[in-house]
Amino acid sequence: MEKTFVMIKPDGVNRGLIGSILQRYEQKGLKLVAAKLTKVSKELAEEHYREHSSKPFFNELVEYITSGPVFAMVLEGENAIKLVRLLNGATKVEEALPGTIRGDFATSTTHNLVHASDSPESAYREIKLWFPEL
Numbered sequence: 001m002e003k004t005f006v007m008i009k010p011d012g013v014n015r016g017l018i019g020s021i022l023q024r025y026e027q028k029g030l031k032l033v034a035a036k037l038t039k040v041s042k043e044l045a046e047e048h049y050r051e052h053s054s055k056p057f058f059n060e061l062v063e064y065i066t067s068g069p070v071f072a073m074v075l076e077g078e079n080a081i082k083l084v085r086l087l088n089g090a091t092k093v094e095e096a097l098p099g100t101i102r103g104d105f106a107t108s109t110t111h112n113l114v115h116a117s118d119s120p121e122s123a124y125r126e127i128k129l130w131f132p133e134l
């Protein structure tokens, strides 16, 4: 079974969407194996998003992700990494199709509600970073 790291970002927590978002993953058959509601430190945010450190939106991204609690989780299932990204929808708000989490709820590309690992390598790195006890 494959595991993936998923985070409901501050806008999702703030708008009371944890239940609605989690329901979509669970309805698809993915199993919640770890979860925590947590405030993200600047250090963790910068490490998590290190591949974007040279992007023009990096500072805005770190500021946003540290602005309030996030709901971090590990989901498990067959093809979990790909499935979660399909359910999340495209990163850019104008490309996220209706029926996906971002297509239905996201308000901007920065405030796009959810993050999920994009490969087995990033899932391994992100799970280790956020849930070292696993």
Ligand code: CMP
Residues within 6 Å of the ligand: 052, 057, 061, 091, 109, 110, 111, 112, 114, 115, 116
């Ligand atoms: P996420 O899947 O968490 O991975 C990187 C994040 O950077 C992405 O979601 C968006 O929140 C943000 N992001 C990506 N592209 C842009 C962009 N062009 N402008 C602003 N934020 C972006």
